């Protein structure tokens with residue numbers, strides 16, 4: 564097989580550290596690839612006025628696979644302040660390069676698996692009968708629609724006349740908002756298309772079948788958000804009935820799901836949701852398996868084979884300048900394993916996951932989050948493993 568080229572995008576802050584350490588793990592595990600570096604993040608916004616330069620898009624277009632650390636994002640006004648003086652006159656507006664990547668390449672399928680590792684001191688525990696303590700085994704795969712819905716970007720403050728007039732054709736708008744002056748309105752839309760909804764649902768069912776999960780749960784709110792959530796659930800029923808009768812289809816409301824996920828997380832298998840609810844429910848489940856140091860993700864377009872793999876965490880700027888990096892690289896390493904699965908390097912992925920599992924089960928090497936310490940520069944002196952030591956421990960097990 565021809566050697567793969569991976570577009571590595573370190574981004575900002577701790578993104579750079581966790582990505583470097585992960586590439587070390589990949590190499591030690593025998594994954595033989597070329598890496599080219601894609602520019603992305605704050606530095607490129609400040610100096611070029613674009614956090615996602617065209618040349619980076621070209622690299623991904625060409626090589627298809629991106630391994631991404633994390634970026635720093637700031638609100639619109641703060642972003643403008645930091646722009647290079649020569650660019651300030653150009654009317655540039657900051658927007659997130661991750662959202663930009665998703666939309667440019669139609670990376671509409673986002674997968675966030677949450678699987679607990681045995682022995683992880685951060686695993687969720689609950690009280691069982693007779694004051695016993697139970698540690699439920701969590702293994703869910705969350706499919707989040709990644710390009711539409713509430714994050715689709717179709718929104719206005721003081722909406723233009725045509726939009727306002729269109730809204731005024733809806734009786735509920737007239738009743739509930741008709742008295743409010745136009746300039747006092749902010750509107751964010753939640754648009755679902757049949758096409759994208761079907762794609763995310765099918766991706767969820769394909770995954771459930773491939774990995775033998777017994778159920779797919781649509782986690783939305785169809786009793787209240789009747790049109791969008793309602794459409795998703797109805798389509799799920801049709802797909803299940805026609806093509807996946809052996810898989811159970813469940814339906815939960817996002818609010819109730821957030822309550823149930825601590826009550827009986829072991830009951831869930833594949834979960835599928837729109838953009839915002841998928842974001843929420845995946846953070847919720849990630850909290851049960853160790854939080855940001857463990858939460859990994861893939862976003863891809865099954866038609867083009869373009870995929871970008873990244874930890875869920877951000878650039879954690881407060882830890883970025885520590886002489887010895889303290890953050891947990893496992894979320895990034897796990898994201899790289901998802902990349903390996905995506906390009907059919909399953910054996911190497913399995914080998915790395917097994918090593919990570921062994922390190923965690925053994926419990927000798929733990930980053931500060933696993934020791935429940937507050938993140939500070941002195942945690943390594945106090946016995947926590949550094950980012951590099953954690954990667955070394957994984958490499959030693961390979």
Ligand code: NAI
Pocket residue numbers: 632633634635636637661855856873874875876877878879880881889890891892894932938
């Ligand atoms: P963050 O995820 O960067 O950090 C929040 C806290 O989580 C940290 O202070 C740390 O205590 C912990 N944490 C994060 N990663 C960890 C790791 N690998 N190991 C151990 N602990 C870890 O989120 P925050 O502070 O809200 O945002 C910082 C910047 O990152 C912002 O500019 C934000 O916009 C951006 N961001 C970028 C994301 C991305 O690149 N996908 C996602 C989330 C935030």
Ligand code: MG
Pocket residue numbers: 842846
């Ligand atoms: Mg999030």
